[in-house]
Amino acid sequence: MADKRIYNFSAGPSMLPEQVLTTASEQMLNYKGSGMSVMEMSHRSSAYDQIIKDTQQRLRDLLQIPDNYKVLFLQGGASTQFAAIPMNLLRKGNADYILTGHFAKKAYEEATKYGSIHVAASSESDQFAYIPKQEQLDLNPDADYVYLCNNNTIYGTEWNYVPETNGVPIVADMSSDILSRPIDVSKYGLIFAGAQKNMGIAGVTVVIVREGLLGSTLPGTPTMLNYKTMADKDSMYNTPPTYAIYILGLVLEWIEQQGGVAAMKERNEKKAKLLYDYLDNSTFYQAAAAKEDRSLMNVTFRTPSKELDALFVSESIKAGMSNLKGHRAVGGIRASIYNAMPIEGVEHLVAFMRAFEETNGGK
Numbered sequence: 001m002a003d004k005r006i007y008n009f010s011a012g013p014s015m016l017p018e019q020v021l022t023t024a025s026e027q028m029l030n031y032k033g034s035g036m037s038v039m040e041m042s043h044r045s046s047a048y049d050q051i052i053k054d055t056q057q058r059l060r061d062l063l064q065i066p067d068n069y070k071v072l073f074l075q076g077g078a079s080t081q082f083a084a085i086p087m088n089l090l091r092k093g094n095a096d097y098i099l100t101g102h103f104a105k106k107a108y109e110e111a112t113k114y115g116s117i118h119v120a121a122s123s124e125s126d127q128f129a130y131i132p133k134q135e136q137l138d139l140n141p142d143a144d145y146v147y148l149c150n151n152n153t154i155y156g157t158e159w160n161y162v163p164e165t166n167g168v169p170i171v172a173d174m175s176s177d178i179l180s181r182p183i184d185v186s187k188y189g190l191i192f193a194g195a196q197k198n199m200g201i202a203g204v205t206v207v208i209v210r211e212g213l214l215g216s217t218l219p220g221t222p223t224m225l226n227y228k229t230m231a232d233k234d235s236m237y238n239t240p241p242t243y244a245i246y247i248l249g250l251v252l253e254w255i256e257q258q259g260g261v262a263a264m265k266e267r268n269e270k271k272a273k274l275l276y277d278y279l280d281n282s283t284f285y286q287a288a289a290a291k292e293d294r295s296l297m298n299v300t301f302r303t304p305s306k307e308l309d310a311l312f313v314s315e316s317i318k319a320g321m322s323n324l325k326g327h328r329a330v331g332g333i334r335a336s337i338y339n340a341m342p343i344e345g346v347e348h349l350v351a352f353m354r355a356f357e358e359t360n361g362g363k
């Protein structure tokens with residue numbers, strides 16, 4: 001069965017390390033002698049308590065999360081955080097948003113329901129093909145926070161610097177690049193990420209938040225969206241997404257075994273370089289994102305025509321690859337090469353691209 005697995009370039013939910021799937025299947029019927037599946041376990045049992053504690057500790061170790069940050073395991077996907085963030089962090093009522101893609105824009109639109117939200121920079125008029133530079137940011141020194149989306153899953157751009165905000169906390173959506181490279185958590189007020197791109201399966205969203213930002217919410221904030229409540233109850237105010245947290249734990253264990261996030265970065269750079277070098281040397285394919293802002297996780301490009309893009313996608317399926325079609329908002333082709341994508345998958349794709357160019361490239 002395992003030999004029938006294909007290279008899955010999906011943007012999310014996306015491929016998992018095979019070791020994680022094997023372990024989960026081995027433990028499916030009887031988790032470590034408990035006589036039951038993790039799915040069937042009380043979230044208050046000692047076996048489950050160990051799972052959630054170990055998972056949190058692994059994440060703290062891998063990202064070197066300082067002690068004055070809380071780690072929360074929440075539900076509702078990354079999109080629920082688009083509302084929870086302003087509800088928990090707006091105090092004076094102002095925030096700066098930097099619009100670098102689809103999800104940053106959605107977060108911005110949601111936030112406008114709760115306060116006075118200012119666009120500090122936007123690359124929308126340029127098809128979100130780049131990340132604004134520090135000097136292009138129009139930051140309000142009095143803002144409650146500055147919001148950015150660290151990796152733009154649809155457009156294939158990624159922040160390669162942490163902006164200077166003069167003490168205003170940075171809130172970063174890292175749904176599609178968390179754990180792909182080391183980060184300095186202390187430079188952020190809040191980091192959040194849905195698990196289903198780079199660290200697990202749909203159902204759990206991780207929030208890493210500085211303690212000092214907790215404890216003041218807008219009137220009417222639902223209990224379930226109050227970070228302080230969730231922090232005080234160790235993410236157990238209600239039933240947490242138990243199985244998704246367990247899978248996250250297995251993925252974190254796998255990352256540890258690979259050598260941690262520094263090793264992930266090295267692997268991811270190697271994989272992305274294979275693709276970008278090929279694209280840069282080809283006159284047939286065109287990379288979509290500005291060179292200095294290219295994502296290590298989502299590589300976006302196009303062939304000379306929409307027809308060839310479509311042919312590329314249908315032929316790639318026959319060649320054992322899936323989900324290479326670009327997001328409907330932008331078209332073209334997108335290869336999502338998260339941590340779990342082995343280098344062999346990228347080599348397979350590049351070989352396919354070369355053959356496709358030879359067949360369809362004309363003279």
Ligand SMILES: *Cc1c(COP(=O)(O)O)cnc(C)c1O
Nearest residue numbers: 077078079103153173175176194
């Ligand atoms: C996928 C994605 C989201 C939305 O995640 P959901 O869990 O589906 O709500 C938000 N931000 C980024 C950067 C994403 O890639």
